[in-house]
Amino acid sequence: MIKRLLTKIGAARCAGFLLLTTALVAGCRREEITVYRVPKEKEPELADTQPRIEWQTPPGWEEQARSGMSVANFSVPGDAGRQAQLSVMTFPGEAASELSLVNIARENAGLSPVSDEELAKLVETVNVGPVSAKLVDLTGAMKASSNAAPIRILVAVFARGGTTWFFKLAGDAGVVTAQKRAFIGFLNSVTFVESRGTRVRAAHFASTNAKRVPIAPDGDAGVSDHPLDKPSWDAPAGWREVPPTQMLLAKFVISGSDGKAEVTVSALPGDAGGVLANVNRWRVQQLGLSAASEANLSQLITALDVIGGKAMLLDMSGQNQMTKEKVRLISVIVPREEQTWFYKLMGDPAVAGREKTAFIKFVQSVHYPNV
């Protein structure tokens, strides 16, 4: 019966209908502008951003560079060179308990963990800007150390907008005690900057089946290879200029029977993250040396006269972290109005030593475009 019915309708018509339907359905995939309403993205997203706060720095406190997870760092001075440190840190999520965070601080100080009951005895309430927080004084629960000066830790903990905040004043017990009032004043002065300016950045996924992004393996993405507005300089005759790579403005190769070395020139905007950060990057990542402190830095630097002002000369030796061979790095940092210029001579110690004078002359010969 079905056969007769279909034959009556006409198989060709059926075929035509099928073809038309397929074509129409295929045509349905055309993309169009869409409009929809969605809830505003929730605050927990801030967990991944670097939350921002503003504050009034108490007199005598010195703000320091941010490091690792900290949002702000302060050096809090006391008498006779004793000092304490205030770190403001954030932890993503509100799930982290005050107990666990307090115990992290205690662990750092070499103390045993506390229980919930012990915690309750150590807690008082304090206002961090508009937010009520728990202020924990760990003095009573700390083990006295026979050798070291007694330390004290004051911790203010609270959760806000999907982030747990952690203000830790730690250091010499005398300094912390003397500065407790200033610390509470500092906490009261905190204001939160509501900004959606910093976007959430997802982690870089790197499992076995991760897609590579179109970036060269040596990571030169985002770096222009346009011809550059170079300053003028006099390069020594023995140096062979080669095409620069990555963030470099110029690159020279020096080779001889005693090995080889490279001279590179680069510039970055502003203070390029600071002299200490750059010097420590070279020391740790390139020379396998320990990081220098701010105090050590001045010993490493020699002043150098260059056209238009003063520069910083550094001479360091270590082990090349790629080849594991001995290496010497002589560098000159030239801070200028809106940028910082870096000149580096790096290579076999013999070649670097032999070329040091020529390298310094080279740097001193540089005329910047607007000088």
Add this chain to the structure above:
Amino acid sequence: MFDRLFRFFTSLRLTVVLLAFGIVLVFVGTVAQADEGLYNAQSRYFKHWFVWGITMFGHRIPIGLPGGYLIGTLLLINLVAAHIKRFQLTTTKIGIQLTHAGVILLLVGQLTTDLFSRETQIRFSEGQTRSYAESGMNYELAFITDADADTEEVVAIPARLLAKGGELKHEKLPFAVRVKRYWLNSDPSFRAPMMQNEPPVTTNGLARSFDFRPAVETKSMDSKNVPTALIEIVAPSGSLGAWVVSGWAGDDLMVEALSESFSRQMGEQMAASIISRLTEPQTVEAGGKQFAFVLRPARVYEPYSLTLLKATHSVYRGTDIPKDFRSRVRLENHRTGENREVEIFMNSPLRYGGQTFYQYQMVAGELARRAGQVPSSILQVVRNPSWLTPYAGCIMVAAGLVTQFMIHLVGFVSRRKTA
């Protein structure tokens, strides 16, 4: 004429010719994937009616072939027509009918899969909640404005419309978007002070800190095209200015890759400073409203949300060989009141709301700890309304063949007994 057409469509020769073309197309389309890339080749050979010019072992050969759609549709018509013509509702033919019906179901199922299936991804870190999935390949230019205190209205323009150029308008936008340049794939370069030779393409937003240049379209499976466009926003009163929008600024995965690249070169602090310029929101004011706009991976919103509670990436002891990727998520659906925890791991996806959530990629465990990151996970979200048809089709074909064989076997044995 009518009979001739009917004969043509019911002809067994047509079946043979179509199957032969099908074999050639599958071979050519598979070989071409090496040169044209998987997605390109699949689209050009199998998702078009005709294929003009094929690529074999790096050589372009100027010949035409019927495309996958044409062969599939004609085969379907041929099969249905032959079915109608030769249809006999007898017990001896029931196996053949069932087999044919199974093949028809397979063909129709494949067509609907092709037309209606969708693959997206959910990327989140522990503690984050997502009610949308993102495309791994396609981008959209999203104009976002506050609708009320809690919601925002999004006007999403698919990047493929931008690629066509011209002027784009929508009633919800008090301005037109004029596409001045569009690059399917692009590379960014930071406008470091010493590198600025040419003035930026526009003095608004992103373009002040970054230049973009066109890049060769990538066809490789393990990389993706990141588009960039130069757009002008034109209100009835006149132009509001030009801006650069780029996937490099709107796609978190790309931002992270760039950030890592900068970190390696110039340290974390400097990289963070440069990246903050890249991700600074771009906005325009028009019609009394402020619109933020971003070229981001195309999003698909769902009426439910997933929160990543725990991402576990375990390895075999003493090695870096992955043993298990596992995401514990909380599924919340306010419409149905559902609120439950689910574990998603390899070969054990979550099936919900007509979609399947597979464990895809992950940074957790030692990997996340070393990178100083919050553990995170990517789920592959597959919507395929006809996912059951291949199973049903294969069962029908198998059952039909077995039935037909048994009918013949029984008939043969009983004839032998009689003889």
